[in-house]
Amino acid sequence: TAEHVFAAKGYYATSIADVIDAAGISRGTLYLYFDSKADLFHVLVDGFVDKLLACVEGVKLSPDLPAPTQQMYDNIQRVVDLLVENHDLTTVLLREAVGVDDEVDRKLAGFYRFLQGMLVEALQRGAQMGIIRPVNAHIVSTALIGAIKEVLYHYLVVSRVEIPDKKAMASALFDFILGGLLPTREG
Numbered sequence: 713t714a715e716h717v718f719a720a721k722g723y724y725a726t727s728i729a730d731v732i733d734a735a736g737i738s739r740g741t742l743y744l745y746f747d748s749k750a751d752l753f754h755v756l757v758d759g760f761v762d763k764l765l766a767c768v769e770g771v772k773l774s775p776d777l778p779a780p781t782q783q784m785y786d787n788i789q790r791v792v793d794l795l796v797e798n799h800d801l802t803t804v805l806l807r808e809a810v811g812v813d814d815e816v817d818r819k820l821a822g823f824y825r826f827l828q829g830m831l832v833e834a835l836q837r838g839a840q841m842g843i844i845r846p847v848n849a850h851i852v853s854t855a856l857i858g859a860i861k862e863v864l865y866h867y868l869v870v871s872r873v874e875i876p877d878k879k880a881m882a883s884a885l886f887d888f889i890l891g892g893l894l895p896t897r898e899g
Contacts, residue, residue, distance in 0.1 A: 719804050756801060761819055763798075768787050768791065771783045781843070784889075788886050792860075796864075803869050805820070806864060807865075828850070832850055835849040835853060836849050
């Protein structure tokens with residue numbers, strides 16, 4: 713319930729009274745579980761960051777595993793699925809979570825550092841293997857994270873449209889990430 717209220721009203725405009733009214737519980741019941749609005753928000757952010765971390769897996773090289781590009785696509789698909797399926801919390805995180813307080817900022821920065829580290833490693837390893845061309849892995853990983861965030865921000869927060877096909881969104885992001893905007897050799 714709190715996710716929905718935070719998404720609808722915004723973190724700062726939401727009061728504890730808004731949450732307890734929407735949840736149909738007493739103030740005392742809420743305070744049995746949470747010390748404050750900030751505590752409630754931290755619990756939501758912690759759980760969501762944990763889910764995000766769990767759905768991003770390092771690319772592994774093994775003959776019995778899918779190709780590295782398939783593993784990369786699977787990561788993007790899992791992230792898109794999670795963010796779209798958790799529309800309310802994604803909206804809050806993309807729209808206004810940064811700057812709520814230092815603890816939330818640290819948690820989100822930690823998640824992005826983890827994700828960027830995985831991407832840097834994957835980009836460097838991919839270049840060594842000849843799968844991709846050599847790039848500045850730190851800049852490109854930041855751009856990739858930014859591209860995914862901006863697409864989701866546009867659809868979930870700005871346009872507030874239902875994403876009809878999560879697979880199509882993941883495929884378009886994957887195609888952009890790996891292919892950029894240059895035509896294919898056949899094209």
